[in-house]
Amino acid sequence: MLLPSDFPIFENVEMSAISSTYALVRKDIQSELRTRYALNALLMFVVTSVATILFALRSDQPTSTVLSGMYWVVVFFTAMSSLSRIFVSEEERGTTMTLQLVASPSVVYFGKLMFNTVLTLSLTLAVTVLYMIVFSAFFKIETVSIFIITVILGSLGFASAATIIAAIVAKANTRGTLYPVLSFPILIVLLITVMNATAKSLDGEPLSAAMGDFQVLVGYILAMTGGSYLLFEYVWKD
Amino acid sequence: MNAAKYGSIILITIVLIAALAIPLSPSPQSWLEFPVIPALEQKARNIFFHVPVAWTTVVAFLVGTYYGYRYLKTKNIDYDLKSVSAAGLGLLFCFLATITGALWAKFNWGSFWNWDPRQTSIFVLLLIYGAYFALRSAVDTEEKRATLSAVYSIIAGITVPFFIFVMPRIMGGLHPGAKGDPQGAGPVVQFTMSSNMLVVFLMGLLGFTLLFIWLLNLRVRTARLEYEHSIQQS
Numbered sequence: 001m002l003l004p005s006d007f008p009i010f011e012n013v014e015m016s017a018i019s020s021t022y023a024l025v026r027k028d029i030q031s032e033l034r035t036r037y038a039l040n041a042l043l044m045f046v047v048t049s050v051a052t053i054l055f056a057l058r059s060d061q062p063t064s065t066v067l068s069g070m071y072w073v074v075v076f077f078t079a080m081s082s083l084s085r086i087f088v089s090e091e092e093r094g095t096t097m098t099l100q101l102v103a104s105p106s107v108v109y110f111g112k113l114m115f116n117t118v119l120t121l122s123l124t125l126a127v128t129v130l131y132m133i134v135f136s137a138f139f140k141i142e143t144v145s146i147f148i149i150t151v152i153l154g155s156l157g158f159a160s161a162a163t164i165i166a167a168i169v170a171k172a173n174t175r176g177t178l179y180p181v182l183s184f185p186i187l188i189v190l191l192i193t194v195m196n197a198t199a200k201s202l203d204g205e206p207l208s209a210a211m212g213d214f215q216v217l218v219g220y221i222l223a224m225t226g227g228s229y230l231l232f233e234y235v236w237k238d
Numbered sequence: 239m240n241a242a243k244y245g246s247i248i249l250i251t252i253v254l255i256a257a258l259a260i261p262l263s264p265s266p267q268s269w270l271e272f273p274v275i276p277a278l279e280q281k282a283r284n285i286f287f288h289v290p291v292a293w294t295t296v297v298a299f300l301v302g303t304y305y306g307y308r309y310l311k312t313k314n315i316d317y318d319l320k321s322v323s324a325a326g327l328g329l330l331f332c333f334l335a336t337i338t339g340a341l342w343a344k345f346n347w348g349s350f351w352n353w354d355p356r357q358t359s360i361f362v363l364l365l366i367y368g369a370y371f372a373l374r375s376a377v378d379t380e381e382k383r384a385t386l387s388a389v390y391s392i393i394a395g396i397t398v399p400f401f402i403f404v405m406p407r408i409m410g411g412l413h414p415g416a417k418g419d420p421q422g423a424g425p426v427v428q429f430t431m432s433s434n435m436l437v438v439f440l441m442g443l444l445g446f447t448l449l450f451i452w453l454l455n456l457r458v459r460t461a462r463l464e465y466e467h468s469i470q471q472s
Contacts, residue, residue, distance in 0.1 A: 164393055168386050172376040181372050185365040186393060188358075189400040216404050220397075227396045231389045234310050238382075 017107055024103060024111030028086070029118070038082045038119065045078045046126050054134060062138055067131075068198035072191055074127050075158070079120060080180040083162040086112050087170035105233040109163070113225070116159035116166075124151045142204030146197060150210070153217040154194040160221055161186045164228035167235045190220055242451040249445030256438045257286035266432065273432050284342045286438055290446040292335040295363065298328030298450060303395040306388030318384035319465060322374065323457035325391070327450060329367040336360050356413040359401035366394045 032038055053070050062070070090096045099108060128151070131139045141147045162183060169179045197213040262280065263271040275282045302324035309317035339360065340350040351357060373390055377383040431439060 161393075164389075168373070168390055171382060171386055172373060173378065174376045178372060178376055182369045182390065185362050185369055186397055188362050188365075189397055189405070192358075192405070216400070219404075220400065223396050223399075224393075227393060231310075231392060234385055235389050 017104070020103055020107050021111045021114070024107060025114045025118075028111070028115040032115075038085050039122075042078055042082045042119070042123055043126060045081050046074060046123070046130060049074045049077060050127070050130050050134060062135070064138075064202035065195075065199050067135065067139055068195050068202060071127060071131060071198060072154075072195050075120075075124055075154075076184075076187065076191060077180070078123055078127075079158055079162060080183060082123075083116050083119065083159070084166040084169050084175060084179045086116055086163065087166045088175055091170045100237065105236045106229060108236060109167075109229060109232040112166075113159055113163045113228075116163050117156055120155040120158045120162075121152070124155055139202070141201055143201045143207060143210075145207050146201035146205070146210045149214060150194055150197040150201065150217075153214060153221065154190065157190045157194075157217055157221045157224065158187065160224040160228060161190065164224075164232060164235070167232060171235065186224075190217070193217055193220070239452065239455045242448045242455070246445050246448035246452055249441050250449060253286055253438055253442045253445055257283050257442070260434075260438075266434075270434075272435055278346065281342065281345055284338060285435075286442045288335065288338040288342060289439070290442040291331050291338060292360070293443055294446045294450045295328055295331040295335050295360075297447060298324050298331055298454075299363065299395070299398070301454070302328055303391045306391045309384055309388045310392075313381070315380065315384060315465070316462070318388070319461040320454075320458050321384075321388060321391070323454055323461055325367060325370055326457065327453055329364075329371075331446075331450070332360065332363050332367060336364065354413045355401075355405045359405065362397075362401060370394070 053074070090099060103111075165179065165183045165186065169175050169182060172178055193213050193216045197210045197217075200210050200213075260270055260272050262274045262282075264274050266273050272282070302321050305317045305321035305324060308314075309321060339357065343352065343354075343357070344350045347354075370387060370390060374383055374387050377386055
């Protein structure tokens with residue numbers, strides 16, 4: 001049972017934006033580590049979907065395009081199964097009102113965004129490690145720099161779009177099914193770009209070849225984060 | 239509104255007749271002859287319908303997003319009625335643009351659908367509209383539904399420039415304006431049309447825009463009546 005006194009955020013309301021954002025992220029990570037609900041579900045989802053891909057491929061030799069596509073399909077659906085928790089759990093536990101009282105909307109938004117980014121990054125890490133083990137013959141990252149930058153920017157982009165959609169979905173009735181439906185049209189630009197860049201890293205193209213993709217990703221992250229920051233207050237305040 | 243009503247009826251009738259009836263000629267002499275465009279030939283007539291309908295889809299999307307934004311600013315439910323009416327019409331025009339485009343693609347490129355950047359964009363626009371109405375049906379209270387759908391339409395609007403400006407440059411395609419097109423990969427397709435085709439084309443753009451304004455007005459008025467009716471009942 002979590003009590004308000006468990007969280008430093010409730011003790012001293014007169015905190016700066018940065019320290020209260022940090023307190024919010026810490027509170028989310030702490031409560032996640034206590035239940036491990038999202039982490040466990042996420043890990044099982046990754047294992048299940050990669051196993052399904054293995055059954056489907058049997059002994060075929062997948063090309064780099066297929067592998068990078070599958071990689072982000074797994075990331076997309078796993079993210080869709082767990083990233084909405086961030087706001088839905090607040091609604092279910094009935095802590096939304098308290099959070100509205102103690103923290104400003106921008107603090108809540110950036111706190112939740114950071115937590116979702118951490119979650120997406122750990123998710124991509126899990127998928128990458130699993131891919132390297134089960135597809136060791138085909139999943140060879142030739143240009144490591146492209147791969148690392150793509151995964152980091154991709155995770156940021158995923159989290160930035162998924163957070164605002166999660167905030168919307170938490171206020172609706174049919175949360176589970178609605179989340180991927182609302183997210184997919186928003187994420188499709190990002191998905192096409194990261195699949196493109198990941199295929200380049202598997203094909204061993206030089207870093208300069210993926211510059212255009214990175215520009216799209218950075219533009220997407222900035223536009224999405226800025227837009228969500230401006231709009232979040234309308235969704236968050238009832 | 240009568241101006242939009244009669245304007246659209248007259249303009250679209252003229253465009254319908256002119257686009258279908260004016261004969262093609264390899265070396266047009268008079269005003270009542272269209273030049274033959276290599277590879278397009280008779281299929282070029284579709285440009286008078288496909289492009290104006292696609293244009294109206296974008297106008298409807300912008301209008302819907304704009305009224306969503308006004309709703310967030312003022313919290314006046316009338317703006318939400320306008321926003322959802324524009325979105326409904328946008329969905330209708332989006333279907334029309336997809337169908338006319340797919341038919342044109344079938345007879346010019348060989349298949350109804352081949353994931354050209356523009357086809358991807360219109361597909362995503364359909365998905366956005368679908369998601370928008372799915373979201374609206376999942377929220378019970380009037381104000382919450384209006385707020386959430388307004389926020390969603392603005393968030394979706396943020397991604398639209400990526401489709402118009404960015405995607406065609408990254409992906410190759412057959413549609414004019416795609417990467418590898420000799421006219422350059424730009425958002426605006428450079429039209430080199432003969433002057434009489436251009437007149438019919440512009441009349442089509444104006445006619446379908448006026449049609450949208452007329453239909454929007456009708457839908458907003460019925461939506462207001464339905465809203466008042468639902469208030470009185472409850």
